[in-house]
């Protein structure tokens with residue numbers, strides 16, 4: 001039964017028992033008011049019988065005294081008794097308690113009357129005939145016999161009344177004792193009930209307080225979980241908008257700081273090339289910010305999340321300067337390949353909140369891992385669609401897009417822009433002499449040399465075959481001519497070996513065209529550079545020509 005229902009039942013029983021206890025005085029009163037009159041009645045009747053016997057004794061002694069002495073003084077108690085006896089007899093008969101007593105009183109009355117008649121005769125005879133005639137003795141002897149009988153009858157009634165009185169007294173005493181026992185029992189029972197009720201009520205209050213605490217805790221937990229959920233949704237949304245891995249830190253750092261404010265942590269990115277994990281984003285005061293080797297982390301070795309919070313736990317090598325705190329490392333793995341690692345440090349010992357944080361960190365690691373994998377995939381796809389696979393230079397499609405964009409920017413900023421177009425000289429002959437593979441190797445070497453000779457902001461593209469274009473934003477014609485000359489010299493100085501044979505010096509011819517000299521059209525610019533290149537070919541190759 002629930003504590004609340006139990007407390008209610010006990011309270012009801014306690015009220016009922018209290019009402020019963022309150023009724024006890026009335027019960028006692030009724031027992032007393034019944035018993036006391038019976039006791040008084042028996043006592044009164046006993047007194048009446050005793051009085052009758054006393055009066056009969058007075059009659060007897062008066063009768064004898066007068067018979068022996070003839071003195072009137074003996075007749076005084078006799079006379080008083082004779083006067084009292086009739087009313088006493090009536091009183092006794094009137095108050096007779098049952099048929100048996102009525103019979104006894106009738107016998108006593110008859111015998112009393114006979115005794116009084118005998119006494120009257122005897123007294124009259126003494127008065128009339130003097131002392132001690134034979135009839136007087138005989139009458140006195142009869143009177144004595146009557147008196148003995150009366151003593152017996154009345155004595156019996158006195159005994160009966162005494163017994164009745166004892167019974168009434170006993171009933172009263174027993175009743176009182178019962179009431180006392182009942183009162184004591186009821187009092188004890190009530191105290192027990194009230195104690196139980198108090199205990200239950202206390203437990204009820206305690207249970208309620210406990211339930212309220214639990215509810216408060218559950219609400220706080222739900223709020224934390226909600227905050228975590230919405231924070232993690234925001235992070236996911238932000239991660240989804242990332243285009244390159246370089247942008248990741250700008251998203252991860254503020255989002256993870258907001259989501260895990262009481263911990264410090266680092267998200268590492270695995271670099272396959274040199275088998276190290278480089279910090280991609282870190283948050284919190286104690287975050288690690290240097291690269292770690294993959295074998296320095298137990299989580300990466302085991303391929304699952306690894307906790308370290310007691311000294312007996314295996315401690316990752318990259319955390320060894322800090323062995324007494326709680327650490328959690330979660331590997332970020334997608335499709336069986338390690339992508340990185342999320343490592344967090346917490347000050348407090350693991351508790352209910354920590355469990356929630358652990359759950360969140362695990363979920364976040366999964367989300368970040370998925371997002372990073374998407375970014376990588378996106379980067380790879382994008383590169384595949386804009387990068388020429390042989391030379392690793394941008395392809396013609398990218399050139400068209402970027403030339404249009406860069407030209408628009410130049411117009412907006414009123415800045416110059418130049419295009420260098422070049423073509424490897426006698427490439428067909430090279431292919432024919434050394435083979436197509438050797439031609440590919442030469443194209444790669446030319447591309448690498450060109451990239452090394454230009455600024456990072458310049459866009460180097462393979463325009464088609466052995467033809468290449470360099471777009472130079474913020475570069476006027478004079479500077480572009482110088483840059484083309486640098487590239488020409490760089491290609492000229494490349495030494496290439498293929499198949500154990502040294503390939504003769506490679507050269508290229510260059511045409512340069514610049515904006516704003518050739519309008520706003522990218523195609524016009526490229527056509528002008530091409531025309532200049534054609535001039536360079538005609539002028540003996542391996543030279544740079546400016547568009548007319």
Ligand SMILES: Nc1nc2c(ncn2[C@@H]2O[C@H](COP(=O)(O)OP(=O)(O)OP(=O)(O)O)[C@@H](O)[C@H]2O)c(=O)[nH]1
Nearest residue numbers: 423424425426427428429431436437439440465466
């Ligand atoms: N190995 C290799 N050859 C290519 C590639 N693309 C184009 N070629 C070849 O490059 C040669 C270009 O020859 P041409 O256009 O006659 O020009 P050229 O021989 O360099 O002569 P000039 O430009 O006048 O000096 C052709 O034989 C193409 O087959 C490539 O990706 N690899």
